[in-house]
Amino acid sequence: ANPPTAKDLGAPLYPGATFDPESSAGMSAGNDYAIYIYLSSDQPSKVAAFYEQQLKIKPSSMGNDRYMIPLKGSMPIPDEGIVIEPNTMFGGSAKTVISIQKMVGKND
Numbered sequence: 001a002n003p004p005t006a007k008d009l010g011a012p013l014y015p016g017a018t019f020d021p022e023s024s025a026g027m028s029a030g031n032d033y034a035i036y037i038y039l040s041s042d043q044p045s046k047v048a049a050f051y052e053q054q055l056k057i058k059p060s061s062m063g064n065d066r067y068m069i070p071l072k073g074s075m076p077i078p079d080e081g082i083v084i085e086p087n088t089m090f091g092g093s094a095k096t097v098i099s100i101q102k103m104v105g106k107n108d
Helices: 021-028 044-055
Strands: 033-040 067-072 080-086 096-103
Touching (some): 021 033
């Protein structure tokens, strides 16, 4: 219903990014994880630099202007994290997709 807050996500919200509730719900269905999708008109490298400055975590480059930042757990597959990548899926004017993955099913 309401967009998640920075506290809900465990990470700051990228300034000016737009929450996509339909895509977030579709990607989160039936998993132990919730995936929150945000769209930004900024380039992926600028978004990655923002998160590096805010979180003090260097983004791992996955090539082709794609980045991953672990929030909980470690690379290459953290339990929770942020993926920043060029918008090739959602159309519109957004240049970048920011996907924030959070564990919701089980808390070991």
